[in-house]
Amino acid sequence: MPADINVDVLVIGMGPTGLGAAKRLNQIGGPSWLIVDSSDKAGGLAGTDTTPEGFLYDVGGHVIFSHYKYFDDCLDEALPKDDDWFVHERxxxxxxxxxxxxxxxxxxISMLPKEDQVRCMDGLIDAALEHRVANTKPKDFDEWILRMQGPGLADIFMRPYNYKVWAVPTTKMQCQWLGERVAAPDVKTVTKNIILNKVAGNWGPNATFRFPARDGTGGIWIAVADTLPNEKKRFGKQGTVTKVDAENKTVTMADGTTIGYGKLVNTMAVDHLVEKMGNQELxxxxxxxxxxxxxxxGVGIRGERPERIGDKCWLYFPEDNCPFYRATIFSNYSPYNQPQKEAKLPTLYLANGDKAASSEAKEGPYWSIMLEVSQSTMKPVDVDNLLKDCIQGLINTEMLKPEDEIVSTYHRAFDHGYPTPTLEREGVLKELLPKLQDLGIxxxxxxxxWRYxxxxxxxxFMLGVEAVDHITSGAVELTLNYPDFVNGRQNGEKRLAQAFSYGAQPLPTRERN
Structure with a gap:
């Protein structure tokens, strides 16, 4: 039976990857295309929710920093005004x-108590001496930590923190994913800083980042989606995939519509995709x-932002006195991430759980904290008490005072939160992704x-762009296949030059100050 709709390229999912694919398809012209999403708005795992009280929370700690000019240009096209963005130093x-x-x-580690400094330095020196003569690659993330930083830093920070983030022990993770994400300490610099009692400067690709003035991170992707033709976007029931027939190259939607395709760009979780395909081998x-x-x-608090919070952006918590691994002072990113001062809200309760003295709605100002907690089969979570435990954790870590007035709370679980780089991951992906591609997916x-x-x-975003360029012109998918190359900061303009060597055209871009 023929499909109800036929396109050359069907894109599933309107998060950054799907929108990158659709943006590229729309720009180059030629192939017919359609993009679908089961939600009622674009954004996916880069979306933003708003509480009834008017507090915004992203799906985790998202900020904008970039390895690609093409990505920057697309965002500047969607949000072109200077006052669309705030730029922050981390x-x-x-x-x-x-x-x-x-x-x-x-x-x-110059900031640590003396006994911890000694413990860390002992390990760093031993690691430096052993690493100098090592002629094999570390077998897992834990061994990488020991080789690079020694047992002191491993036990004090790296092992407990990474378990809180990944919800699996470091011994079960591979280390090829690390790249620019984990700083390898320079023993000489660390030693100088201890002797001189100095603090090391900013490190990493997100030392400076930008954030949208309004509507949170999700607002970026709604704006990007708005640059695409409405007739080529389907949301909700019309955009919900229930079945993928790879043999006949058709997709069935929740409203019963069937869509035929030549190529399929899928951005839903690949384990969900293969279930919808009904392919038992995959x-x-x-x-x-x-x-x-x-x-x-999310926790919304009444009052001026306290001095103890200051201009902090995001904070890490390796210890077990709180369930969260990261806290973001979300109100520091934009004054529009929370209700304005004149908004009147009642106090739900005090941070210590006590009832508020009055149930009367009062004006602000307001500030907010966003927390992230991981869960897996190897790290269970008391979901029913998680909000209460997180607020107690904020008191334990002196982020909140017991008497602080809480005016809004938010809790949402995202089943697929982190794609874990386990020891088995590459073996699976090197077999699974080519098998799908042989089917035109x-x-x-x-x-x-699944590459974190x-x-x-x-x-x-660029995974979607490059998938389309591969489909239409056979171009190499650098981001998928050469992560170390695209993450090398010196390679940013090389990446751009290579992209344009096979016909990509830059979008119009506004002049930057």
Whole structure:
């Protein structure tokens, strides 16, 4: 039976990857295309929710930094005005033994108590001496930590923190994903900083980042989607895929519509995709992929932002006095991430759980904290008490005072939160993704291609762009296949030059100050 609709390229999912694919298809012209999403708006795992009280929370800690000019140009086209954005210098710390240690922790052990400094330096020196003569690659993430940083830093920070993030032990993770994501300490610099009692400066690709003035991170992707033709976008029931028939190249939607395609760019989780295909071989293969669930907790507080919070951006918590691994002072990113001062809200309760003295709605000002908690089969979570435990954790870490007035709370669990780079991951992906591609299916994105090292918003967007360029002109998919290349900061303009060498045209871009 013929399909109701036929297109050359069907794109599933309107998160950054799907929108990257659609943006590229719309730009180059030629192939007919359609993009679908089961939600009622664009954004996917880069979306933003708004509470009834008017507090905004992203799906985890998202900020915009980029390895690609093409990505920048697309965002500037969608949000072209200077006042569409705020630009921030990262102010980030690790909470340890009641101290705020500047990020990255491993470069700032000069801030630790003396006994911990000695413990860390012993390990760093031994690691440096052993690493110098090592002639084999580390077998897992844990061995990488020991080789690069030694047992002191491993036990104090790296092992407990990474378990809180990934919800699996470091011994069960491979280390090829690391790249620019984990700072390898320079022993000489660390030693100088200890002797001189100095703090190391900013490190990493997100030392400076930008954030949308309004509507949170999700607002970016809604704006990008708005640059695409309405007739080529389907949301909700019309955009919900219930079955993928790879043999006949048709997709069935929740409203009963069938869509025929020549090529399929899939951005839903690849384990969900193969279930909808009903391909038992691929379903079995996909079971070798592991992931963790992310709980996003939001707390809206009445009052001026306290001095103890200051201009902090995001904060890391390796200790067990709180369930969250990261806290973001979301109100610091934009004054529009929370209700304006004149908005009147009642106090729900005090941070210590006590009833408020009055139930009367009062004016602000307001500020907010966004927390992230991981969960997996190896790291269970008391979901029913998680909000209460997180608020107690905020008191334990001196982020909140017991008497602070809480006016809004938020809790949402995202089943697929982190695609875990387990030891088995590459073996699965090297078999699964080519098998899908042989069927005309390009599975890309944070969970579509399951590579965390290219799972940021810029990477995800370009995975979609490059999939389309491969489909239409045979171009190499650099982001998927060469993560180390695209993540090398010196390679940014090389990446751009190579992209344009096979016919990509830059979008109009506004002049930057």
């Amino acid at each position: 102010v980030s710390y690790v909470r340890y033994k009641g101290l705020w240690v500047p990020y990255p922790f491993q470069n700032n 379903v079995t293969l996909s079971k070798g992929l592991y992931y963790s669930t992310t709980h996003v907790i 390009y599975s890309r994105g944070r969970f579509g291609s 090292e290219v799972g940021n918003q810029d990477h995800s």
